[in-house]
Amino acid sequence: MRLIRLFKNDLAKEVSDWVEKDLISADQARSICRVYDVDYDSIQNHSLGYRLLIGLGYLFIGLAVITLLGANWDEIPRALRMGGLLLLTLATHGLAFKSYFAGSTSGAAGLFLLGNLFYGASIILIAQIYHLGEHMPDGVFWWALGSLPFGVLLKSPWLTLFSVLLAMLWFVLEFGMGFFPWLFPLFIVAAVYVLYKGPSSSMLFLATIAAIGLWIEAVLSALWAGDRYDYTLHLEHLLVSVALFVLAYAVSGWLYAQSSNKAKDYGVLLSLWSLRFGLVALLVFSFEDPWSDLIESDWDQQASMWLCVVVLMAASLWFAWRGRILQFLLPVAVFAGLSMIAVVAAEDRSAAVYFQIAYNIALICSGIGLIVRGIHQGVSHYFFLGVATILLTAFMRYIDLIGDYIGGAILFMVLAAVLLGAAKYWKGQQLQGGTQ
Numbered sequence: 001m002r003l004i005r006l007f008k009n010d011l012a013k014e015v016s017d018w019v020e021k022d023l024i025s026a027d028q029a030r031s032i033c034r035v036y037d038v039d040y041d042s043i044q045n046h047s048l049g050y051r052l053l054i055g056l057g058y059l060f061i062g063l064a065v066i067t068l069l070g071a072n073w074d075e076i077p078r079a080l081r082m083g084g085l086l087l088l089t090l091a092t093h094g095l096a097f098k099s100y101f102a103g104s105t106s107g108a109a110g111l112f113l114l115g116n117l118f119y120g121a122s123i124i125l126i127a128q129i130y131h132l133g134e135h136m137p138d139g140v141f142w143w144a145l146g147s148l149p150f151g152v153l154l155k156s157p158w159l160t161l162f163s164v165l166l167a168m169l170w171f172v173l174e175f176g177m178g179f180f181p182w183l184f185p186l187f188i189v190a191a192v193y194v195l196y197k198g199p200s201s202s203m204l205f206l207a208t209i210a211a212i213g214l215w216i217e218a219v220l221s222a223l224w225a226g227d228r229y230d231y232t233l234h235l236e237h238l239l240v241s242v243a244l245f246v247l248a249y250a251v252s253g254w255l256y257a258q259s260s261n262k263a264k265d266y267g268v269l270l271s272l273w274s275l276r277f278g279l280v281a282l283l284v285f286s287f288e289d290p291w292s293d294l295i296e297s298d299w300d301q302q303a304s305m306w307l308c309v310v311v312l313m314a315a316s317l318w319f320a321w322r323g324r325i326l327q328f329l330l331p332v333a334v335f336a337g338l339s340m341i342a343v344v345a346a347e348d349r350s351a352a353v354y355f356q357i358a359y360n361i362a363l364i365c366s367g368i369g370l371i372v373r374g375i376h377q378g379v380s381h382y383f384f385l386g387v388a389t390i391l392l393t394a395f396m397r398y399i400d401l402i403g404d405y406i407g408g409a410i411l412f413m414v415l416a417a418v419l420l421g422a423a424k425y426w427k428g429q430q431l432q433g434g435t436q
Contacts, residue, residue: 247319
């Protein structure tokens with residue numbers, strides 16, 4: 001996987017410099033950008049920084065208007081308040097539609113964002129006028145639902161992200177008050193549609209993945225809680241979360257195997273975040289106390305938990321096979337599955353030290369594997385992530401297990417040998433590549 005795909009805008013800027021220097025023609029620049037799914041003309045006309053400034057400008061306009069209305073709310077007559085809010089919201093959306101039909105999609109997106117802010121303020125302030133606060137999450141839901149069609153219409157990642165974040169807020173509030181938000185998947189489906197049809201967006205993609213995970217965990221929480229919905233976290237959620245991230249890594253390989261450059265970008269992004277989560281999880285479980293707590297706990301929902309884990313792991317293997325990364329995922333899935341079975345079956349707290357040893361070995365092996373992968377594929381991110389993993393593991397083990405000068409010196413010498421050996425191997429690979 002080439003992380004350079006995450007920096008396509010920089011590529012377009014570089015290509016535009018080649019055009020200015022008469023190294024290539026504008027048509028050739030468009031062809032190069034088309035290979036990486038970049039709109040050369042769009043990048044030339046509106047850079048990311050320009051769009052960000054426009055969006056922030058509209059955001060602060062909306063906040064300024066809302067602040068002024070809120071500060072003088074009691075002095076404004078009720079009829080004027082009601083009519084002013086509706087007129088402001090409708091006028092802003094009218095200008096947005098005018099800009100959209102005129103062909104200015106980016107301008108329409110900014111105006112729709114401003115209109116969505118006015119729409120949300122109208123819901124809040126009108127509810128305050130008529131004392132409509134019996135179920136507060138409803139206001140957030142109607143705000144999110146009312147904003148959603150404009151993101152779908154324009155296929156705008158930013159507008160859709162705005163609605164998805166509001167929907168996640170509504171989800172948390174609704175679920176926390178004992179009600180299940182059954183309409184939440186509607187926002188997930190809309191986000192997936194925009195991701196597929198619209199321009200690529202890392203933030204919307206990650207928000208959608210988080211929303212899917214939130215939905216699955218909430219369904220399980222509702223199932224395990226019985227006749228009430230709450231934030232009760234069961235230990236079973238932990239094992240299901242591990243299986244979900246194994247599935248996410250498998251899906252990342254499947255996405256990268258697609259012909260679409262956009263899908264490849266999403267695959268790289270999902271792979272990176274899955275990898276980071278995996279390393280953080282290994283670091284957390286490289287200590288003895290988490291394993292002791294897991295061993296001593298009761299597992300009350302084993303049947304449904306194992307059913308979820310088996311389904312997720314089976315799906316992971318299928319996606320890994322389709323994405324041609326089965327050789328990488330299979331050891332991870334086996335290690336995670338055996339760890340789950342062993343910790344649920346363990347009865348003696350003393351077994352926690354064996355889990356700790358196994359996960360420290362897994363950390364060191366992961367670090368070495370990332371270093372080797374970074375060298376072979378020429379990706380510095382993997383190399384430095386592997387180095388950081390080994391050094392952080394050494395630091396934690398020095399504090400947690402060793403603590404004396406002789407033990408620390410031996411540990412640091414061993415790790416120094418690993419790092420120097422990796423450097424020598426890297427140099428040998430570079431020399432070998434240069435002679436070919």
